[in-house]
Amino acid sequence: MSTRPPQSSISSQSGSAYWRSLNEYAGSPEARAALTREFPSYDPDELLAMGRRKFMQLAGASMALAGLTLTGCRRWPKEQVLPYNARPDGTMPGVPETFASMVQRGGYARGTFVTSFDGRPIKVDGNPLDPTVGDPETARILAETAKSGDVHAQNKLNAFVGVADARAQAMTLEMYDPDRSRSVMTIPAVTRDPEGDLTKVQPEFSSWDDFVAAGVFQANVAVLAEPMSGLAAATAKVLFGEKFGHDHWHTWSPLNRDCEIEGSKLAFGRALRAQYDVSKAKVIAAFDCDFLHEHPSAIANARGWAKNRKSADNADPTMNRMYAAGVAFTPTLASADEHVQVRPSKIAVMLDHLANKLGVPGVSSASDLNGQTLFIEKLAKDLKSAKGESIVVAGASQPAEVHALVWAINDYLGNLGSTIITTEDPAGGALQTESIAALAEKLHAGEVDTLLVLGGNPVYDAPAALNFADAIRKAKTVVRLGLYFDETSAAADWHLPEAHPLESWGDGQAWNGTLLLQQPLIEPMFGGKSAIEVVALATGDAKTTGFDLVRRSWSSIVGTIATGQLVATSRADGETGIFDGPLTGLEAEKTWRKFVHDGMHAGSHLPKVSAKPAPAKPASGSIHAADAESFEAVFVPGPAYDGRHANNGWLQELPQPFTKVCWDTPAHLAVADCKTMGLQNGDHVAVTVAAGGDAADVRVELPVYVNPGQAPGTVVLPLGGGRPVTGNVGTGVGHDVYPLRLHGEASAIVKIDKVRGYTELATTTDHHLIDPERLDTGGTGAVENWALQKRAGKFGKEGYIIKEATLAEYIQNRNFANDDAHLDVRLQLFQTPSVTNPGDPDFVQPNPDGPDAFNVPHAWGMAVDLASCIGCNACVVACTAENNIPVVGKDQVLKSREMHWLRVDHYLKGDPEATSSDELYAVQMPVSCVHCENAPCEQVCPVAATVHDTEGLNTMVYNRCIGTRYCANNCPYKVRRFNYFDYHSKLDSDFFRSKNVGVEVQNKPWLAFPDMQQGDVIDQVRRMMFNPDVTVRMRGVMEKCTYCTQRITRTKIVAKADWARRKTLAEQAGKPMAEHPTDEDRLLQDGEIRTACQTACPTDCISFGNLNDPAARVSIEQQRNPRSYRLLEELNHRARTEYLAKLTNPVKPRKAKKDGAYGDDEPKHKADDHGDEHHHDEHAEPAAHG
């Protein structure tokens, strides 16, 4: 195994100080192949070895196919135009509309804005009015300005949406999933496998009427529901409780926050919720907590964190400093300025020491800190100097004692009431682990006749010790409401199809208590019902619609606002379904309509509680650490979250942060442990957990991922894999680790043994590597070698893909990102197309009517701030949803054929076995097409299928592309993607239809009759999801980021058509010229277009706009921010996307960086012997960067 070769080989071979995978770190031949070849697995010899006969066969076959295709030269099929019967007021066919709704996960809601195209929801964004995902202040200002009727203000308002994370963005794919359950089903008892194999049941079709007629809800009914917040859910709970008993409502979700609730009970005697104001915090310490990424208020946290980071560019920076201790790299840990990776049991010890160092009374630190002393000392010092301006936070997987101590520390530091507001927890102090255990007890005791399971999937994800699959069979009738026919449905007697959140009315409460409304965008496609409707049905009201249920529950709020007094919720007549609430007056209706329009009760929040936590107690006493032979396992959300998104191809194919694994859930192990056990990526291990007592140990076998930077002695187990019963996409993907969670705990002590077996892991760490040194230029000439030397310096020094500095270095040298660039634009073989900054000495005013003027009338550009990117992947899914990007499947990802236009690269620096930021840290970088003005792809395309438009977009013309792939070959950024197959039809092809098991690659449409376009193969339901503004690409076509050209064009047309209309009207009315719209008025203003990735970014690290407008944010960032640099600038591609250099704020410069690009021991130009052929500008005054 070659994870760690001798040092000499690193410096002589790889020469790279930043690395993306262990292969690259070791300079292995595979990594070199990945650098120099687009598709390393492609073997040209395979083609050359083809015999004459084979060649003739294939050539003949292609001629025949070509002949058949020619028969298609006719008018294409008839299309129909179906106008509305009665067009709703204000609706225009083909013009997208946005509606406010919400999404709920684990009982924590987030507001969404859903874009609908002719009645089809196709894109999910955040609700800007929801403070947890948006910016209500700015949204209100924009709405106020838009009232004037100005089209630009209206465009700005339309573009200004909040943030939706990757999972919320992927909701549309879930809604249009043809595998969703489409009918009420009964599961005949005779088809139940005596061994308990859930895949063998044969459900039968039934109907809602039959289900109601069956009358299963008589007495002794219990409910097991996913946590649901909101007024309608609360009302449903009350109604159910009134009829069947309040203590028969049970709640379970596998990724719960029980430990946190217990912790706050320890500290305050009751459940309280912490509301963080991260923007106010100067020092943040996250202990085993991914609070920028996996937290109900992660988006607000990330925004607050980034707001503070951006102050670094001010004259007087107040950049925060984040400390993190965790098991392995997470978006939060990697974004921290100081981080250590430790066993999870170590967190309590570290916190004890921290409390002791800070002087929190009542905490002594007995146990050994063992190497983390420096981290704790640094942190304690910083925290002391930032009293009342700091945040200490522990993760949901940490035990209650840790949370209690964290409360005490925050209280001691004076953070409570300033950076941390304590509020009530509306869910109360009930623990879900206890709730489901109590239900299991009732079931075993035979106290439940009918069990109603609302959502969730307890048979798959309940604590293993409860043996839930057996327990629910103890009930006489089990009714299950779910989006898919899954494990729990197979174990039930009735399966009811659930209405998707985009199809049904509902409500919920955000982390901060904002009441949100869930508005449907479409009728339930498969006749499903929502959870509140089914509860109403269970209580004997089968007729009231979801809308009435929600409207009725909200009448209390509507009443409050309209009349100033609280009105109790009353029930409507169940038979007629007519609302008989307390207030139906005009005022109430107005208020309600405003709520529906906003998607929320604006300004609602949880009441503040000023409570003082109990005196601190040491947290480490109760912790059980693993011994030297055991491993500490932590369960984290996997690509499918807790398994619910298993059938969602977008999420399954989303490279997970840092491991970049798709389509699997391997166990992550530390490099050192893997070396000891002789494990490589994909080797199988058995993870064993002792069941205690006489029970046999539980054992799960799964592949490993060798994870650089993970703490030794730990194993990270992503949940949600290995689903036996779900849709065709997700069945059998990954590995199920729920059996190891005996009591639903978030961490466990396990044994790990190497076993026989190997699973090839589809990880994209080595895909699309940017080659900073051009290892294989093969002596192609002086210019390239010159560029190479400039960029890479001598071997052993990194290239300049990543530029970074610490805050201290940045203050000292504001121009660090550019003073090492040796680019000399005067050494040009030809005229530069355009330099966008007129202040540049080489600026040539292009002829505005010339073909090479890439700035008429706008000049589009993008800036990506690496200092605030946390690598959360939301942009990747947003891009996928906006641009109709297909899912390709694991077999194709293994061949580097994933289609994501936007990828998040990570670069690690330092020793892969190190566990502190001093010796190993990570930088993340989103990369998509950078839209070079001097684009290498355009120069090699034989058919001009990729060319520039006049506004600087490097356009890709699908209908012209013949698929030579020369452009991808010539793109040093490796951002071009080729459709080898009709991937969109793949999800509906035999490959996925046969449930992924034992099937070789079958992309059937490829060999189907040539006239059968993928449009005919893609499922009718799934094709409703496509964005009609973006071409659906066929096989054999290259594609790449277009800067969301469809958004640009749409906005431009809207603005200019409005301008032209106003101009014509003004002329017709004979108004004086002063009242006519000006010529400039037709141009777009800053903020009118926001790209899909930009709207999805929680830290707002992407800016996009018109470089011709000096006041545009992107112009300011590109032209006035000294951190701005172009990727591979020395190649003179003149990229339109610029990156703002990474900034960190560690206490001392990191050791791993000592031979970095910045802060060299010797000035670079002395080491290079390129003579004086170019201008030495290192010491020149920093010029404005263009």
Place this chain on the structure above:
Amino acid sequence: MTPNAPPPGDPPRPSPISRNVEKFIFPRWANYILPLLVLGAIGGGMYAPAAVYLGLNPDNLNLNYRPQQPIPYSHATHVGQLGMDCTFCHTTVNHAAFAAIPPSQTCVACHGNEPGASFAIKPNSAKLAPLYESIATGDPIEWIKVHDIADYAYFNHAAHTTKGVGCVTCHGRVDQMGEEGVYQVQNLSMSWCIECHRQPEKYLRPADEVTNMTWSPFDEPEVQQAVAAGEIAEGDEQAAQLYIGEKIKAHMQINNKYYMQACSTCHR
């Protein structure tokens, strides 16, 4: 008698040698193969390009396409005789990409068949049956798309009509198309689009004349003045169009030809 001797009375069998030689001699008809091949090559050489050219020519594929519509709606009656403006029904044309076929409700505004309808024109006509069925069921009328461009080309009506591209320029004299239905008068090929994108001045008209089916550049007072001043020859429609077109192009800030021909202008 040897067993191999032929039975008496049978004709002598050909010797094995002659049989083998015969195998290598082409039959007489084989003499015609070569000339046939040559003829075929010449014929095919002429046929193939012709077939490809004519078969792929958008003029042959698209021009005069006139599908039968569910209702024999006559633009000649409504526009030609009654003088209704295009935007009376196609309301979204100046605001959206689609000119939008009117909803059924628009039709029954005049062709009402319910008791008490303020306008009930020909409510009993059999031709209107699909309309009343649509109103009764709530289902749309299934019109057949006439002007159907490729899905990768994104045409936007508002971008054109607000700046002075007349309806008649692309759709022809709709006011003369009767109950047989609307048909395609332009081939809607890319080269046809590009022709105007290169030189929009050849086709532009004042924005308030867009729906006018009979507009001529000589209707414009500016042109009439120029004719009076002798700048444009009497009856030189091309010169008159260029004269007014150039003015509108500048007036409407039509982008330069490089912008207009950029791929992203129409393809996404």
